Amino acid sequence: MHAELKVLGKNYKIKTVQNVMQENGIQAQLRRRFKTKKLQTDNRVITPNILDQNFTTDQPNKIWVTDITYINTNEGWLYLAAIIDLYSRMVVGWSMSNSINKQLVIDALLMAVDRCKPVKNLVFHSDQGSQYTSKNYQFLLNIKSIISSMSHKGCCYDNAVSESFFSSLKRELLIDTSQHSAQQARTAIFEYIEIFYNKQRRHSTINYCIPEKFDSSFS
Template identity: 35%
Template sequence: VTRAKKYRAKTRKQLVRPDYSLDLVRREFHAEAPNRLWFADIPYVKTYQGWLFLAVVFDIYSRMVVGWAMASKMTAELVDNALRMAIARRNPPSGLIHHSDHGSQYCSLLLGSTMRSRGIRPSMGAIASPWDNAVTESLMSTIKMECVHRFIFKTREEAKLEIFDYIKRFYNRVRIHSSLGDLSPLEYEQQQLQTVN
């Protein structure tokens, strides 16, 4: 019996920032208000055409997916596009923390430049420590279980459409979380806004 080799993503060398970011989160997976703490990751999606990489940015306050981008290659541009989408949709204040792992895409000069231009503070968990990104791993597991692994995608385009629909129409608007009092991310943010007003 032969075992299939485990897939290991190959990435192009990125122009990397020399200063690796500190862990500003320290496993404190909560925020007092929206747009204070964002988490980011890149799950892989298998299709008959090849891999599709999904860069996701979500707000820990409400578990809302605030930005995403998809591409056939895992590049600095991919994560930068996801962050730019999140910035355009949320217009966060200066001082927001963006937490990720130490992937070369998240250490890139391109992403660092985007963060600096908006006053976003980069944060990274320890290398090879999944516990520092436990909440991200949990969200990625949810997306994979409820969307990605339910289908056999023939093309990357088919996968993109299904993932877009899942995030936009189901996950953010309908999918409840016990940590949010059994509300969806959108319902939770709306409820908190009414409480403040």
């Protein structure tokens, strides 16, 4: 209740809210908060699959898809989170870390939001990984006016665009990351995304245009 009032601009003290609720016989029932839209189990929030494997859209920043992949280096695993705009297939946000945690996906989301400044009600599709289903991450999406969509459990086809991007990245990287350090892998991935993929690589889904140019040509 306190969090919801705060989002609405009502900055009451927690104790004040608790007292009013107690006086009126109101009890906090967290499981009912997302009853019509979301399934909440303990610390996880599962949202419906809005896309249903329809990976087309008519304008930029209307639907983003995201996922995490593992990059093998000679120092251990490096984790990459990427966010792709379904309209242009441009990677609008990404983050790399030696740890697979909520901060990895938060950093990618904040990059995408800062870069694209999407309008209200953008659809954000992910799998049901714990990073995406955490209450903190779902709250961040809510305050950014972003609508969460999730793949059915264990169905990789529901997030095929992200899977395809990671496959292309690993196939087209100029180095074998398993033979290089994590820092060298980071540099190679940065160059692949920001110099090659977004700015030079032609994509069959957008009539062999370049993602960044296709995005900028929208009017």
